[in-house]
Amino acid sequence: MAQAQKITPRAQDFSEWYNDVIMQAELADYSPVRGCMVIRPHGFRLWELMQRALDDMFKATGHENAYFPVFIPMSFLAKEAEHVEGFAKEVALVTHTRLKATGKPGSQALVPDPESALEEPLVVRPTSETIIYAMFAKWIQSYRDLPLLLNQWCNIVRWELRTRLFLRTTEFLWQEGHTAHATEDEAETEARKMLGVYRTFQEEWMAMPVLTGRKTESEKFAGALRTYAVEALMQDNKALQAGTSHNLGQNFAKAFGVQYQTAAGGLEHVWNTSWGVSTRMIGGLIMTHSDDNGFVCPPKLAPVQVAIVPIWKSEEERSQVLGVGEKVRLELVQAGLRVVLDGRADVKPGAKYFEWEAKGVPLRLEIGPRDVAAGQAMGARRTGGKAPLKLEDIAPRAAAVLQEIQVALFKGARDRREANSVRGVTKQQLLELMKGRGGFAYGGFCGGADCEREIKQETGATIRLLPDPEFRSPQAPAACMWCGRPSIAEAVWAQAY
Numbered sequence: 001m002a003q004a005q006k007i008t009p010r011a012q013d014f015s016e017w018y019n020d021v022i023m024q025a026e027l028a029d030y031s032p033v034r035g036c037m038v039i040r041p042h043g044f045r046l047w048e049l050m051q052r053a054l055d056d057m058f059k060a061t062g063h064e065n066a067y068f069p070v071f072i073p074m075s076f077l078a079k080e081a082e083h084v085e086g087f088a089k090e091v092a093l094v095t096h097t098r099l100k101a102t103g104k105p106g107s108q109a110l111v112p113d114p115e116s117a118l119e120e121p122l123v124v125r126p127t128s129e130t131i132i133y134a135m136f137a138k139w140i141q142s143y144r145d146l147p148l149l150l151n152q153w154c155n156i157v158r159w160e161l162r163t164r165l166f167l168r169t170t171e172f173l174w175q176e177g178h179t180a181h182a183t184e185d186e187a188e189t190e191a192r193k194m195l196g197v198y199r200t201f202q203e204e205w206m207a208m209p210v211l212t213g214r215k216t217e218s219e220k221f222a223g224a225l226r227t228y229a230v231e232a233l234m235q236d237n238k239a240l241q242a243g244t245s246h247n248l249g250q251n252f253a254k255a256f257g258v259q260y261q262t263a264a265g266g267l268e269h270v271w272n273t274s275w276g277v278s279t280r281m282i283g284g285l286i287m288t289h290s291d292d293n294g295f296v297c298p299p300k301l302a303p304v305q306v307a308i309v310p311i312w313k314s315e316e317e318r319s320q321v322l323g324v325g326e327k328v329r330l331e332l333v334q335a336g337l338r339v340v341l342d343g344r345a346d347v348k349p350g351a352k353y354f355e356w357e358a359k360g361v362p363l364r365l366e367i368g369p370r371d372v373a374a375g376q377a378m379g380a381r382r383t384g385g386k387a388p389l390k391l392e393d394i395a396p397r398a399a400a401v402l403q404e405i406q407v408a409l410f411k412g413a414r415d416r417r418e419a420n421s422v423r424g425v426t427k428q429q430l431l432e433l434m435k436g437r438g439g440f441a442y443g444g445f446c447g448g449a450d451c452e453r454e455i456k457q458e459t460g461a462t463i464r465l466l467p468d469p470e471f472r473s474p475q476a477p478a479a480c481m482w483c484g485r486p487s488i489a490e491a492v493w494a495q496a497y
Contacts, residue, residue: 007358009292014236019165021286024358025295028165035163035170039279042359045303047173047279051153053205053301054175054277057197063149063177068131070155071122076130079255083129086222090158092124092170124157129223129248129274132178133256140180140270142261147190148180156278166283167240167497174278180258180270184249187271188226191247194275195228198243206281207298207410208232208288209417210242211440211492213465218452221274225249231464231492233417234287237438239464239494242284245275283497288413295360296382298409299402306332306398307356308341308377311349311368318345321367328365328377328394335395337402357382362405363398365389381405423473427482430493434459440494442467444477444487451482461493 007024008016022028027043039047055065071094077084096112103109125131132150140148153175163169177194181187195212202208210230220227224246232240252258253269262268289296299305308329310321322343329341340361342352349366356364365377376388379398383405389397420439422429430441445451445463456462466489477487 007292007294010235015164017292018283018287021290021295021358022165025360027282027286027295030165033170035160037165037169037171039173042303043282046282046285046297046301049301049303050201050205050281051175054197054201055151055153057201058151058175058177061149061193061197063151063179066150066152067154068128068135068152070125072125072128072131074121074123076134077123079130080223080252082251083223087126087158090160091126092157092159094118094122094124125154126156126158127274127276128152128154128176129178129252129272130256133252133258133272136178136180136253136270136272137256137258140258140260143182143263146180146182146260146270147186149177149190150179151175151177164283164497166286167280172279174276176274176276179273180253181273182260182262182268182270184247184271187247187249187273191226191228191245191273191275194273195230195243195245198230198245198275198277202230202232202242202281202284203410205298205300206285206288207300207406207413208242208284209410209414211465211467211471213467213471213492215244215465216447216452216463216491218449219463221246223248223251224274225251229465231494232284232288233420233440233494234284234497235416236287237420237494239440239496240280240284240287241464241496242281243275243277246273248272248274289409290360293354294358296409297360297362299362299406302360302362303338304340304356304359304361305338305402306340306363306365307352307361308339308365308367309349309352309356310341310343311366317369320372321369324372324391325367328367328391331395332398335399337395337398353380363401365394365398383408424477425481425493430455430461430481431459434461434493434495438495440464440492442473442490442492443481444479445489445491446480446483446485447488448480448483448485451480455482455493459493460495462496463491464494464496466491 007020010017026040029038031038097116098113099110100113157171160170202210210232215227226247228245230243232242250269252272258270259267308325310325312318312321325341329339332339362382364380367377375391379389380386423442425441425443472490480487
């Protein structure tokens with residue numbers, strides 16, 4: 001109980017609760033470098049599992065992995081006007097190649113050597129469109145070179161003033177897909193396809209239901225023709241943008257001279273896309289499923305899916321339950337599950353329960369002398385409930401329980417999202433909703449940037465997306481819910497991370 005009491009209840013302070021869950025689960029910690037985080041082994045294993053699943057999906061859709069430099073010439077960023085404006089306030093610069101000792105103490109002991117100043121400063125990668133498309137210009141000559149489908153797993157640096165573990169840090173991990181196509185239709189198909197890949201991963205692996213749709217002009221990626229997004233609703237009823245996919249049109253191709261010879265012999269600029277998700281998905285997973293006892297992790301992504309806790313009093317019992325526990329562990333491992341046998345003699349069973357609970361392990365198997373005699377293990381679900389599982393077919397039974405937990409987590413999150421979504425919202429309802437419990441608000445939108453700005457100023461809410469047909473209300477709104485002018489689309493508003 002002592003461990004569980006270290007976690008601030010969600011209802012008391014959601015932000016503190018979020019940080020407590022991360023610390024108790026040993027997912028990450030604060031770095032000595034301001035704004036940066038250290039991802040601990042348990043958290044990094046979670047990222048590895050996410051990465052592996054997504055990487056398989058990318059490769060199944062024809063993409064190959066590559067790697068590009070972390071340093072980008074500053075002039076590259078300046079080649080696409082909208083892009084440079086979008087990132088100008090976030091970039092970190094390298095201006096010198098070495099330091100010089102001053103003989104002074106403390107922080108003044110070293111300074112940049114004036115003689116090592118770079119002729120052109122280098123930007124530390126905030127995103128890689130510019131350097132990747134500079135390379136595309138070298139590699140793409142003919143229509144035979146298209147489509148070019150690449151993905152990169154790397155780190156990103158964006159100078160953030162207000163940071164939060166996983167959700168917004170100065171440095172974070174992500175993947176960024178970059179592709180080149182012969183036609184606009186092909187690029188549009190690619191952008192939508194990869195949005196679908198993200199949705200599949202987030203719903204089937206993360207058990208996190210999402211909306212998909214298009215961003216407004218003011219919310220789209222700097223330099224893109226169109227931006228699509230996946231949006232999820234967290235337990236505090238704030239939205240989280242969990243991934244984006246961009247049809248970049250020909251803007252970057254023209255800026256970097258990425259052209260190809262057509263089959264007819266002409267010269268055309270390619271059409272580009274880019275798309276990415278990051279370690280902020282871990283933050284989304286935490287805020288979607290976790291509870292006041294700590295981290296709750298969907299079984300498909302759990303670093304440890306089953307924790308076996310033997311229980312004994314005497315040395316004879318210890319030998320017996322550890323032997324059975326090891327046999328169970330081997331059976332589960334052979335069935336493809338990620339398992340830990342917690343045989344620590346200096347930690348009491350109760351403390352072990354709390355530790356594995358805080359770390360989000362979906363299923364705990366308790367094995368004591370009575371369980372051994374009965375040919376069973378007591379299965380405790382992280383989401384609640386206990387039931388015995390027969391040892392004779394423990395592997396398929398455990399796998400079935402994990403699948404039930406996975407399905408239940410998704411259904412619970414989807415039901416919660418729908419219960420906190422208001423359709424046909426009016427101006428007054430939006431004002432009250434955003435001052436109160438929050439949630440997704442569906443309503444008519446006139447398309448005016450002035451309305452968007454005014455709504456953000458008065459409510460703190462932004463248009464998360466213009467939803468795809470699947471998520472739209474049965475009846476299309478006729479008027480803008482804010483100004484009353486004719487509606488051009490239904491929009492989803494929410495306060496967001």
